Amino acid sequence: MKLRLTVRDLEPTDLGDLDWSGGSEHVRVMAQALQASYADEVAVLVIALANGRLVATGAVDFRPDPAAGELTTLAVHEHLQSLGLGTRLVTALEKRVRARGLGTARLTVEHDNPRARSLYLRLGYREVGSRVESWPVAGGRTYVTTTAVLERDLTRPRPGQ
Numbered sequence: 001m002k003l004r005l006t007v008r009d010l011e012p013t014d015l016g017d018l019d020w021s022g023g024s025e026h027v028r029v030m031a032q033a034l035q036a037s038y039a040d041e042v043a044v045l046v047i048a049l050a051n052g053r054l055v056a057t058g059a060v061d062f063r064p065d066p067a068a069g070e071l072t073t074l075a076v077h078e079h080l081q082s083l084g085l086g087t088r089l090v091t092a093l094e095k096r097v098r099a100r101g102l103g104t105a106r107l108t109v110e111h112d113n114p115r116a117r118s119l120y121l122r123l124g125y126r127e128v129g130s131r132v133e134s135w136p137v138a139g140g141r142t143y144v145t146t147t148a149v150l151e152r153d154l155t156r157p158r159p160g161q
């Protein structure tokens, strides 16, 4: 089956179609990213099916480091994972980093997420360190975790290309 997909910027009306991406807390984070996009501090992208339904989402945050774009909130609908959407999303987000004149894309991945990690390594990311990160979860709690920091030099071609 061939999916007809559109990669585009997140619109305010899209927020109601993002529940699958990680529940209300994740939608709240996406809403904050959308606000920051108006100041051009963040770029938020979605992948939509031909019927308009959203199946992937992710963002580039330009605020933490003036020399790099940080890819965040990457999520592909669970029914459509392992079909290349994550790769397409990362590629589109990297394009936004390059369009900003920056040569480095950075992202973090939890130590207990080997699938995502192997995808990023396949896409040319290399581990450069680790962080302790936290984000809000259901029930007003805060989730604290250790992540690996991965970077890719966007001036070089992707492995195998």
Ligand SMILES: CC(C)(COP(=O)(O)OP(=O)(O)OC[C@H]1O[C@@H](n2cnc3c(N)ncnc32)[C@H](O)[C@@H]1OP(=O)(O)O)[C@@H](O)C(=O)NCCC(=O)NCCS
Binding pocket: 074, 075, 076, 077, 080, 081, 082, 083, 084, 085, 086, 087, 088, 108, 109, 110, 113, 115, 116, 118, 119, 122
């Ligand atoms: C991590 C995530 C964003 C990746 O998205 P995805 O759409 O599954 O990624 P892709 O399909 O591009 O690649 C994933 C795998 O599918 C394989 N694949 C890609 N295209 C394929 C195709 N056409 N046919 C078969 N397999 C394919 C890739 O080789 C890759 O294999 P790997 O797991 O051994 O590395 C997604 O799985 C997800 O949302 N996970 C839950 C949330 C999460 O972990 N987010 C990341 C936080 S850092």
